[in-house]
Every structure is written in structure tokens, then in C-alpha cells.
Amino acid sequence: MTLEELREIARTEREKQQEVPQKIHVCTAAACLSQHSDKVKAGIEQRIKEKGLEKSCHVKGVGCMGLCAAGPLVSVEPEGKLYQGVRPPEEGSDVADIVDSLDGKAAKRLELDPALPFFQEQVKVVLENSGKIDPEKIEDYIAAEGYEALLTALTSMTPVEVIEQVTKSGLRGRGGAGYPTGLKWSTVAKARSQNNQKFVICNADEGDPGAFMDRSVLESDPQRVLEGMAIAAYAVGASHGYIYVRAEYPLAIKRLKTAIKQAENLGLLGNNICETRFSFRIDIRLGAGAFVCGEETALINSVEGKRGTPRPRPPYPAQEGLWGAPTLINNVETYANIAPIVRKGGAWYAGIGTEKSKGTKVFALAGRVQNTGLIEVPMGIKLRDIIFRLGGGIPDGRQFKAAQTGGPSGGCVPEQYLDMPVDYESLAKVGSIMGSGGLIVMDDSSCMPDVAKYFMDFCRTESCGKCAPCRVGTTHMHNLLEKITSGVAGEKELALLEELCTVVSQTSLCGLGQTAPNPVVSTLRYFRNEYMAHINEKQCPAGVCKTKAATKTAEVGR
Amino acid sequence: MSPAAVEIKTLQIDGRDIGARADQTILEVARENGINIPTLCHLDGLTDVGACRLCLVEVKGSNKLLPACVTRVQEGMEVTAHSPRLEALRKMIVEMLFSERNHVCSVCVSNGHCELQRMAESLGITHVRVPYLNPKLQVDASNRRFVIDHNRCILCSRCVRVCDEIEGAHTWDHFGRGIDCRVITDLNQPWGESDSCTSCGKCVHVCPTGALVEKGRAAGEMRKRQQFLPYLTLMREGRQ
Numbered sequence: 001m002t003l004e005e006l007r008e009i010a011r012t013e014r015e016k017q018q019e020v021p022q023k024i025h026v027c028t029a030a031a032c033l034s035q036h037s038d039k040v041k042a043g044i045e046q047r048i049k050e051k052g053l054e055k056s057c058h059v060k061g062v063g064c065m066g067l068c069a070a071g072p073l074v075s076v077e078p079e080g081k082l083y084q085g086v087r088p089p090e091e092g093s094d095v096a097d098i099v100d101s102l103d104g105k106a107a108k109r110l111e112l113d114p115a116l117p118f119f120q121e122q123v124k125v126v127l128e129n130s131g132k133i134d135p136e137k138i139e140d141y142i143a144a145e146g147y148e149a150l151l152t153a154l155t156s157m158t159p160v161e162v163i164e165q166v167t168k169s170g171l172r173g174r175g176g177a178g179y180p181t182g183l184k185w186s187t188v189a190k191a192r193s194q195n196n197q198k199f200v201i202c203n204a205d206e207g208d209p210g211a212f213m214d215r216s217v218l219e220s221d222p223q224r225v226l227e228g229m230a231i232a233a234y235a236v237g238a239s240h241g242y243i244y245v246r247a248e249y250p251l252a253i254k255r256l257k258t259a260i261k262q263a264e265n266l267g268l269l270g271n272n273i274c275e276t277r278f279s280f281r282i283d284i285r286l287g288a289g290a291f292v293c294g295e296e297t298a299l300i301n302s303v304e305g306k307r308g309t310p311r312p313r314p315p316y317p318a319q320e321g322l323w324g325a326p327t328l329i330n331n332v333e334t335y336a337n338i339a340p341i342v343r344k345g346g347a348w349y350a351g352i353g354t355e356k357s358k359g360t361k362v363f364a365l366a367g368r369v370q371n372t373g374l375i376e377v378p379m380g381i382k383l384r385d386i387i388f389r390l391g392g393g394i395p396d397g398r399q400f401k402a403a404q405t406g407g408p409s410g411g412c413v414p415e416q417y418l419d420m421p422v423d424y425e426s427l428a429k430v431g432s433i434m435g436s437g438g439l440i441v442m443d444d445s446s447c448m449p450d451v452a453k454y455f456m457d458f459c460r461t462e463s464c465g466k467c468a469p470c471r472v473g474t475t476h477m478h479n480l481l482e483k484i485t486s487g488v489a490g491e492k493e494l495a496l497l498e499e500l501c502t503v504v505s506q507t508s509l510c511g512l513g514q515t516a517p518n519p520v521v522s523t524l525r526y527f528r529n530e531y532m533a534h535i536n537e538k539q540c541p542a543g544v545c546k547t548k549a550a551t552k553t554a555e556v557g558r
Numbered sequence: 559m560s561p562a563a564v565e566i567k568t569l570q571i572d573g574r575d576i577g578a579r580a581d582q583t584i585l586e587v588a589r590e591n592g593i594n595i596p597t598l599c600h601l602d603g604l605t606d607v608g609a610c611r612l613c614l615v616e617v618k619g620s621n622k623l624l625p626a627c628v629t630r631v632q633e634g635m636e637v638t639a640h641s642p643r644l645e646a647l648r649k650m651i652v653e654m655l656f657s658e659r660n661h662v663c664s665v666c667v668s669n670g671h672c673e674l675q676r677m678a679e680s681l682g683i684t685h686v687r688v689p690y691l692n693p694k695l696q697v698d699a700s701n702r703r704f705v706i707d708h709n710r711c712i713l714c715s716r717c718v719r720v721c722d723e724i725e726g727a728h729t730w731d732h733f734g735r736g737i738d739c740r741v742i743t744d745l746n747q748p749w750g751e752s753d754s755c756t757s758c759g760k761c762v763h764v765c766p767t768g769a770l771v772e773k774g775r776a777a778g779e780m781r782k783r784q785q786f787l788p789y790l791t792l793m794r795e796g797r798q
Contacts, residue, residue, distance in 0.1 A: 290735070307732060312608035312628045465713065465732070465739025467609050472654040475737045476688050496687065503650045506623060507611045 001267040003151045013143035020058040023077040028061035029219045030251050037072035039088035043095040063220020065131035068373040084112040117389040118371045123378045125360045126336040130220035135255050138262040141223040147268050149342035150227050154274045162235040168346030170358030175331030176435045178424040187318040188236040191326035198238040199322045201329040204245035207291040208407025210366040211438030214332035216374050218252035222259035228335030233280045236328050244299050246287040291462035295510045296329045309466040310510035353379030357423035367440040370395050384418040398443040406435025408455045409515035411522025431522040447544035448527040453481035455519035470513030473504035487538035487547025569635035584626035595639050599714040600627045603787035612648050615639045653686045660709040667780040668768030700750030704762050708740050711769035717761035729755040
């Protein structure tokens with residue numbers, strides 16, 4: 001496949017698409033699929049056949065459109081109409097109404113306003129094709145300028161020039177820690193190994209509770225990740241890549257497998273891509289559901305077939321990774337950013353975002369917020385805008401309490417910091433982290449010690465057990481939080497909890513243990529009064545925890 | 559034949575100037591120079607895993623504490639192996655180990671010859687500040703000669719490594735996650751029914767506590783002989 005041949009495919013595909021004036025897009029990502037969007041799609045197809053509209057209207061299964069709370073979503077192009085909560089044919093007339101509305105009668109009761117801030121205030125780079133292309137059809141991706149970047153890089157750029165563009169873009173690792181991607185790539189590119197073997201790994205072991213960015217990208221636009229990995233492999237000199245994806249994402253795995261096969265058939269993966277000396281193959285490895293395998297060295301162990309426990313760093317994977325060879329390991333979203341950066345140039349990407357955090361970030365908006373779903377926003381946007389404009393605010397007229405970012409490694413951002421820009425440094429300053437993009441909104445019905453206990457329970461069960469501080473420390477911290485929320489703890493327990501936070505974060509082997517105390521530390525920092533209420537008054541202000549005192553009062557009342 | 563060129567690095571540990579080969583770890587160099595850095599999972603002759611976290615040291619210029627057993631020396635490194643902060647962290651780690659399972663010294667066959675006990679003494683631990691977890695764990699005495707008492711195990715993984723790396727049997731491995739993690743023989747069978755175990759006893763003698771012991775010992779009678787390990791590795795290196 002040469003660049004000319006690729007453009008020919010893109011041209012033919014675009015012409016074919018333009019022949020059909022109207023298109024109906026049905027979301028077939030996991031969230032909508034769970035609400036039977038496959039039946040919706042089949043129903044629409046049948047209805048169109050009945051009405052003899054096959055020639056003028058094309059039905060397409062697409063990836064995530066973002067507003068998962070309102071699923072299943074259906075959009076009609078080119079009018080740009082959006083329908084929400086579409087039920088399959090056997091549950092009502094939704095499908096018939098949508099197809100009938102093609103001649104002008106609008107199906108008003110299902111309509112969702114595309115002018116909502118949720119849709120209008122997003123800046124899409126990673127998700128540019130999500131909800132537009134068919135994730136199981138490579139031609140659709142190619143028609144959307146797919147693989148232009150890879151073939152351009154292979155034919156007219158040196159690996160050093162590719163890395164230069166990535167460095168210039170200011171892209172930072174989207175897995176959570178925010179390490180500069182260009183720097184990581186150049187380290188791996190410079191590393192030397194025996195028999196010149198190097199590896200590229202894509203970390204798709206997304207495990208934070210409430211986070212589903214990576215899953216959505218893989219389900220909606222898998223080719224983009226493959227292209228990003230291939231460009232990375234060319235830049236660092238690798239010829240073999242692995243995608244480590246958790247087995248709990250069956251749809252993402254299925255679509256990845258299809259995508260790899262299709263790319264191989266077109267010669268976009270495999271030997272001598274684009275008639276150059278560059279060869280690259282990708283294999284999928286399934287994770288068995290251990291959160292710690294998202295830690296890069298544990299992930300490498302798991303790919304090697306060993307027990308998924310972290311190794312001490314240094315040596316970093318860039319020097320000694322998979323089977324001792326230099327290994328580049330990046331997150332799904334990081335790879336998904338690469339193709340546009342190469343296509344449009346690093347300077348374009350650096351134009352989005354803040355001084356130190358460039359580009360956009362995908363967030364999985366979850367919890368007590370109107371519009372739960374997937375959003376992509378420029379770095380530096382205010383947290384208030386994300387929650388109250390895009391997110392549509394807190395439902396049921398309740399009060400905002402805190403936003404939790406970064407999952408079990410992150411922290412809570414209270415109301416006074418809502419106007420802070422969302423970037424790596426600002427979040428770190430208030431004691432949270434950017435993380436991989438989970439954003440859980442909490443209102444006044446949440447009890448913060450209880451939230452901390454939930455995350456500590458998660459860390460305790462997900463600790464691998466290799467190092468003593470994490471294995472024993474998280475268990476003790478969970479037990480202490482259990483005591484506090486049951487109203488049987490005193491100040492002594494709180495002091496011990498705080499000491500354990502320090503010990504575990506400073507002495508644990510890997511990131512899991514080092515960051516496990518963060519939810520406790522950050523809730524203690526901003527909501528100490530709630531802890532004190534549990535300790536001194538033996539009461540839960542939010543009415544969540546069943547404290548001993550509360551149970552007793554209830555008994556007396558009875 | 560001239561000996562291969564050896565790269566030498568100079569560094570400071572606890573304020574002392576020290577010279578070392580480039581391939582040495584901080585721990586090796588420190589011990590050569592009589593500076594004791596506490597360890598429980600490290601054992602000369604086995605690969606290091608950095609699991610017990612007792613050998614963590616401060617290195618100037620690094621905001622994280624680094625495990626001395628796996629950190630290679632670097633030119634101009636300034637290492638602090640003993641400071642009030644490190645002592646406090648080490649104490650808490652050892653206290654957590656004591657609280658994790660049932661380390662009842664007075665009735666333990668390893669009483670007086672136990673590395674965990676000695677560690678607690680040397681760190682000046684007089685009591686454990688975290689609550690004991692008191693798990694109910696099994697004792698497997700199905701092997702003809704040895705016993706594994708999970709109540710005394712600190713998951714240092716020495717037995718796993720010696721069995722894999724030295725004996726080549728890989729009878730031992732880990733099972734379960736987090737606080738439920740424990741060592742198992744073969745596919746979680748009773749030790750006595752293990753097909754791969756050669757009953758060589760290496761695991762017993764590298765075990766730092768009374769978790770792996772010989773049968774027929776009364777309290778305080780179990781002395782471990784670990785001297786075989788450096789000799790064995792040295793002889794194997796010589797043969798290659």
C-alpha cells in the first residue's frame with residue numbers, strides 16, 4: 001500500500017458515501033449496546049427497506065456519541081438531528097417515528113438538542129471520529145484521513161523528525177502521570193539492545209472505577225490506536241507491538257481483532273509497510289482483571305506470562321522492559337493523539353491547552369451529574385464548566401460537594417477550587433491528579449470518609465501483595481476507616497491512619513501503593529470536619545454511614 | 559590475558575567516601591564497608607526483588623526513597639542509609655509485618671534464631687502500634703521432613719526464588735492477591751503431594767522466620783544454615 005493507493009481508497013469511499021444523501025448513525029458502543037441499540041439498528045434498517053428508502057438513506061453502526069446517559073443515541077445526517085433513548089421496535093414506535101421523520105416530520109419527543117453545551121463546548125481530537133465512522137470498517141477510517149499520518153511519516157519523515165513533532169506538540173502521557181511523551185519516545189529510540197529488538201506496548205488495562213475513556217476509544221475508533229502505535233514503532237525502531245487489554249472489555253477486543261485483521265489485509269500492518277523497510281505487527285494480550293497490571297512493569301510481567309507484580313524501577317522499561325528489551329509503553333489515549341499530531345504538526349497541537357499541559361483530555365463524566373458520558377475538552381478548562389455547563393449540573397437540586405479525579409490514586413477537589421484550570425500542575429497542587437480521566441462528581445449525599453473507605457477497599461483488594469507496606473498498610477487503613485465510619489474510632493485511630501498514609505505512600509514498591517493513601521489524604525485535607533463528626537459525635541453528617549450511635553438511636557425510637 | 563576493565567564509581571554513604579564497581583548495588587557496597595542496611599527479602603546468591611522495603615535509602619536529588627538492594631551505584635551519589643525518618647519508616651514496616659500474621663515468638667521453633675525477631679530488636683521495637691489482624695492460617699505438615707506454617711510467613715519470597723533459581727524445581731510460588739497472598743507448592747496442593755519438590759530443604763534454610771522449618775524441633779531449636787548459598791552460587795559461576 002502506497003500513499004497514492006491509500007488516497008485512492010479514501011476517494012472511492014467518500015464518493016460512495018456521497019451517493020447516499022441521508023445517513024442514520026446508530027451508536028453501537030457498549031453503553032448503548034447494553035440498551036439494545038443493535039435491535040434499534042436492525043429495526044431502522046428493516047423499516048427503511050419496507051419504505052424502499054435504501055437508495056437514499058444509509059444506516060451505519062458507529063462508535064460512542066458521548067452522552068451515554070441518554071442512550072441509545074441515533075443521529076440523522078446531514079441534518080445533524082440527534083435522538084435519545086431510542087427503544088427497539090418491539091417496545092414502541094420510536095424506530096418508526098425516526099424513519100418517518102426523514103421526509104420532514106420531526107420526531108420531536110425523542111429529539112436531543114445538538115446545541116447543548118455538552119456537544120458544543122467540546123474540542124475533539126481523540127474522539128474526532130467517534131460516533132461518525134463505523135469502527136468495524138477500515139475504509140471508513142481511511143476516508144477520514146486515516147493512515148495518512150503513518151504513510152506520510154514512513155515515506156517523508158525520519159524517526160527523529162517524528163519524535164520532534166511529538167515533542168513539539170507537548171503531549172504528555174494520558175495514563176495519569178503525565179510524563180512527556182516525546183521524551184519517553186526519544187529515550188526508547190536511543191536505547192540499544194542485543195539483536196536490536198524493541199517493543200511497543202499499548203496499555204489498555206483501564207481499571208479506575210467509573211472510568212471508560214479507553215474502552216470507548218477502542219470500541220469507537222480502534223484503527224486510530226493501531227496507527228498511533230505503528231507511528232511510535234517507526235519512531236523508536238520497534239517491529240513488534242502488544243495491546244494489553246482487559247478481558248472485561250469483550251467488545252473492544254472484538255473490534256481490535258477486526259481492526260488488526262483489516263489493517264493487515266491492506267498491508268498497513270505487517271511486513272514492509274508502504275514498500276519501506278519498516279515492518280510492524282501487533283498482538284493482543286488479555287489481562288485477567290488485576291488493577292495492578294495497569295502499572296507498567298506489572299503489565300510487562302503479565303505479557304511475559306508471569307504473575308502480574310511490579311518490578312522495581314529503575315531500570316525503566318525504556319531501558320529494560322519486555323523480555324529485557326527497550327520497551328515503549330503508552331496509554332490508549334496517548335496513542336490516539338499521535339496520528340493527528342503527525343498529520344497536522346506538533347505546533348497545531350501545542351496551540352490547544354495551557355502552557356504546560358497541551359492538547360485535549362477525554363474525561364469519563366460520572367456520578368451525581370446530569371449528563372454522564374464521555375467528553376473531550378481542551379486542557380485548562382475550568383472544572384466548573386465541565387460539571388455545570390457540559391455536565392448540566394447536579395440533579396435533584398442537590399449541592400455540589402466534591403469532584404473526584406484520578407480514581408483510587410487521585411483525590412477530591414472541593415468547591416473552592418472549581419474555578420481552577422484543569423491541567424496536570426493545578427490538579428497536583430490541590431492534592432489530586434489528572435489520572436487517566438475518570439471524573440466522579442459527588443453531591444451532599446456523599447459521605448467523604450465513606451468515599452475514602454470505598455477507594456481504600458478497592459486498593460486493598462487490588463494490592464498484589466508483593467511489598468509489605470502496600471499489602472498490610474492498605475488493609476490496616478481500610479480497617480481504620482471502617483472503624484471511623486462505624487463511629488467506634490477515637491482520635492488515636494485517626495492519628496494512626498494519618499501515619500500509615502505517610503508510610504505507605506513513601507515506602508511502597510509501585511504506583512498503586514504509593515498513591516493508595518491519596519483519597520484519604522485529600523478528603524482529610526478538605527473534609528476533616530466530617531471525619532471529626534464521625535469520631536466526636538459518632539454521627540455521619542451525610543447520613544450514609546450506619547454508625548453505632550445511629551443504630552442505637554433507631555433502636556430506642558422503636 | 560588481561561582482566562576485563564572494571565569501571566569504578568565513587569559515592570558517599572552516610573557521609574563516608576566509598577569506591578565501588580559500576581555493577582554493584584548500594585546494598586553490596588554498604589555491607590562491604592561495614593554499613594548495615596536492614597533487609598529481609600534480600601539474600602546473597604538470589605536475585606533481588608525489592609519487596610520488603612526495609613533497605614530503602616535516601617539519595618540526594620531523588621524525591622523518592624530507593625531500595626538499596628536493586629539500585630546500582632552512580633558516580634557522586636550521596637546516599638543516606640540511616641536517618642530518623644528512615645528509622646521511623648522501617649519500624650512501622652516491621653510492626654506491620656508483626657501485625658499481619660501470628661508471630662508468637664515464645665512458642666516458635668525459630669525463637670532466638672529468627673531474622674524478623676532480630677530485626678525488631680535492632681530497630682528497638684518494643685510494641686506494635688497497629689492492631690493485630692490475627693488471621694486463621696493453616697499449617698501444612700504433609701511433607702515427610704518439613705513443615706510450612708503460614709502464620710509465620712512474611713512473604714519475602716526467598717523460598718520461591720531459591721527453589722526456582724538454585725534448585726531449579728520451582729515448587730514454590732505465590733497464590734492470591736494482597737493480604738490474602740501466600741506461598742503455595744505446585745498448583746496449591748499439599749506439600750507432601752508435590753511432584754516437583756525434591757525435598758532438598760533449601761527453602762527451609764533460606765526462610766528468615768519460623769514459617770519453613772524441619773520437623774521434630776521444639777521451641778527455639780530451629781537454626782537455619784544459609785552458608786550453602788554463596789558457595790553454591792560461587793561454584794556455579796566458576797564452572798561456567
